[in-house]
Amino acid sequence: MMFVNSISTFGQYLSLMHKVFARPESIKMFFKQFMREIYQLGINSIPIVLIISFFIGAVICIQMKLNIENAWMPRFVAGYATREILILEFSSSIMCLILSGKVGSNITSEIGTMRVTQQIDAMEIMGVNSANFLIFPKITALITMIPILVIFSIAAGIAGAYAIGMFTGIMTPDDLTVGLQYEFSQWYVWCSIIKSLFFAFIISSVAAFYGYRVEGGSIEVGKASTDSVVSCSVLILFADIVLTQLLMQ
Amino acid sequence: MIEVKNIQKRFGEQVVLEDISTIFENGKTNLIIGQSGAGKTVLLKCIVGLLVPDKGSVLYDGRNVTTFEKKERLMLRREMGMLFQNAALFDSMSVLENVMFPLEMFSNKTYKEKLKRARFCLERVNMLQAEDKSPEELSGGMQKRAAIARAIALGPRYLFCDEPNSGLDPKTSLIIDELIHDITTEYNITTIVNTHDMNSVMGIGDHITFLANGKLEWQGNKDNILDSSNKQLNDFLFSSDLLRKVKEKNQK
Known part of the structure; x- marks a missing residue:
C-alpha cells in the first residue's frame, strides 16, 4: 500500500511539473514574480547563509587543527581540509539542507495558505495556470540564486577560518593561506555549484508540490510544511550520493 | 444564459447533487439557496468547472462546457468573474x-x-x-x-458569487447585494449567487433555486417565494423570525 501511495504521489508530482513547465501567459508578470522570488528566496537568504557559513568555517578550522595536528603533518593541512570540506560538502549539500528548512517551508506555507484561502481557485477561475504562475518563478529564481549563495557560503566559511586563526592564534594566516591554496582544483567549485542547482530544483519543486496540494486549514498547512522539509532533506541527501558519485569519479 | 442539465455529483457513496436541472438567465440575479450541506457550493463549483459532475451537462449560452477541451475551458474562464466567500484577494x-x-x-x-x-x-x-x-x-x-x-x-459575461455576505453586518451585506444586482443589470451579465442570507433572497432574488439534501426542491423568485407550499422551503425560510413576522403581517 505504501509503495502504491509513493507511486501515486510521484505521479501527482510529475503531473504538477507538467503544468508548471509551460510557457508563461504573461512574460511581464512572470518577470515581476521572478524578481520578487529572487528577493524573497535568494537575497533574504544571504544573511543566514553568511552567518552559518562563517561559524561553521571557524569550527571546521578548529576541529581540523585539533584533530589532525601531528608532528608528521604539514602545518597547512588544517587549512587544506577546511577548504575541501567547505567546497565539496558544506557549502552545497549542508547549506541546501539548511535552506530546505528556511526556503522550503516558506514556499510550502505561502502556496498552502493561498490554496486554503481560495486564492489559487481565484486564479484558476480567471483562466490563469496557477501552477505555472506561482511555482515556475520560484524554481527559476532559486536555481538562479543558489550558485551565488554557494559562493557566498564558501567565502564566508573561509573568512570564518581566517577569523578563528587570527583571534585565537591556533593557526597563522600564512599557514591557512598555504592550505587553502594547496592543490586547488577549480572543478570542485563547479561540482559544488552543479550539485546545488539540483538541490535548488528539489527544494523549490517539492516544497511547492506539498503546498499546492494542501486541503483543509492552518493545521494542514503546518503539516505540509513539516512534510516538505523532511522530504526535501531526504531527497537532497539521496541526490547528494548520486551526484557526488557521478561528478567526482 | 447558463443552463444546467441533469447534474449529478457523488463523493464516494454520498450523493451530493441529484439530477439538478435549471436555467440561469442573463441580466438577472440568480440565487441558489439552501441550508448548509444542501449542495449549493458543489453545484456552483460544478457550474464554474472547479468540480467535474459525474453526470449531466452545463451549457454557457448553448456551449456545453463538460465536453470542452482544456484550451476552450481556459478561454471560457476569461469570460467569468468570481467573488469568493472570503474574497480571496x-x-x-x-x-x-x-x-x-x-x-x-x-x-x-x-x-x-x-x-x-x-x-x-x-x-x-x-x-x-x-x-x-x-x-x-x-x-x-x-x-x-x-x-x-x-x-x-x-x-465578464458570467459572474459567480459564493456566500458574498458571509461575515458581514446587515448594512454592509445590503451594499454588496445592491452592487451585485446593479452590475448584473448594468452589464446584462448572468449572475449566480450562492447564499443563505434571507435579506439577499428578498432583496435581489430575480430567480431563486432552492436545494435541499442535494435535490432541487423549488424554483421561483422573491415575489412568490413567501407563498410557496413547499414544506422544506417553508421550514428553511421561516426559521428566520423576520420572514415569519413578514408573512404573518401579510396574512393579516
Whole structure:
C-alpha cells in the first residue's frame, strides 16, 4: 500500500511539473514574480547563509587543527581540509539542507495558505495556470540564486577560518593561506555549484508540490510544511550520493 | 444564459447533487439557496468547472462546457468573474494590483489603459480611495468590494458569487447585494449567487433555486417565494423570525 501511495504521489508530482513547465501567459508578470522570488528566496537568504557559513568555517578550522595536528603533518593541512570540506560538502549539500528548512517551508506555507484561502481557485477561475504562475518563478529564481549563495557560503566559511586563526592564534594566516591554496582544483567549485542547482530544483519543486496540494486549514498547512522539509532533506541527501558519485569519479 | 442539465455529483457513496436541472438567465440575479450541506457550493463549483459532475451537462449560452477541451475551458474562464466567500484577494498585492491582475494577464491594452480600467472598476465599487492598501488592511466589506472590482475588470459575461455576505453586518451585506444586482443589470451579465442570507433572497432574488439534501426542491423568485407550499422551503425560510413576522403581517 505504501509503495502504491509513493507511486501515486510521484505521479501527482510529475503531473504538477507538467503544468508548471509551460510557457508563461504573461512574460511581464512572470518577470515581476521572478524578481520578487529572487528577493524573497535568494537575497533574504544571504544573511543566514553568511552567518552559518562563517561559524561553521571557524569550527571546521578548529576541529581540523585539533584533530589532525601531528608532528608528521604539514602545518597547512588544517587549512587544506577546511577548504575541501567547505567546497565539496558544506557549502552545497549542508547549506541546501539548511535552506530546505528556511526556503522550503516558506514556499510550502505561502502556496498552502493561498490554496486554503481560495486564492489559487481565484486564479484558476480567471483562466490563469496557477501552477505555472506561482511555482515556475520560484524554481527559476532559486536555481538562479543558489550558485551565488554557494559562493557566498564558501567565502564566508573561509573568512570564518581566517577569523578563528587570527583571534585565537591556533593557526597563522600564512599557514591557512598555504592550505587553502594547496592543490586547488577549480572543478570542485563547479561540482559544488552543479550539485546545488539540483538541490535548488528539489527544494523549490517539492516544497511547492506539498503546498499546492494542501486541503483543509492552518493545521494542514503546518503539516505540509513539516512534510516538505523532511522530504526535501531526504531527497537532497539521496541526490547528494548520486551526484557526488557521478561528478567526482 | 447558463443552463444546467441533469447534474449529478457523488463523493464516494454520498450523493451530493441529484439530477439538478435549471436555467440561469442573463441580466438577472440568480440565487441558489439552501441550508448548509444542501449542495449549493458543489453545484456552483460544478457550474464554474472547479468540480467535474459525474453526470449531466452545463451549457454557457448553448456551449456545453463538460465536453470542452482544456484550451476552450481556459478561454471560457476569461469570460467569468468570481467573488469568493472570503474574497480571496491576493495578499502579496495591493488592492489596485489585485484589480490589475486579470488585465495584466490577459489584456492586450497599454499599461495606461489597464490602469484606467482598473481605477474605473475600483471607482464603480467605491474603493478608489483604498487602491494602495493591502488586503489585510481592509474590512470584510471592503475586501468583498475589491474582489467584485477584480471580478468585473475583464468585463465578464458570467459572474459567480459564493456566500458574498458571509461575515458581514446587515448594512454592509445590503451594499454588496445592491452592487451585485446593479452590475448584473448594468452589464446584462448572468449572475449566480450562492447564499443563505434571507435579506439577499428578498432583496435581489430575480430567480431563486432552492436545494435541499442535494435535490432541487423549488424554483421561483422573491415575489412568490413567501407563498410557496413547499414544506422544506417553508421550514428553511421561516426559521428566520423576520420572514415569519413578514408573512404573518401579510396574512393579516
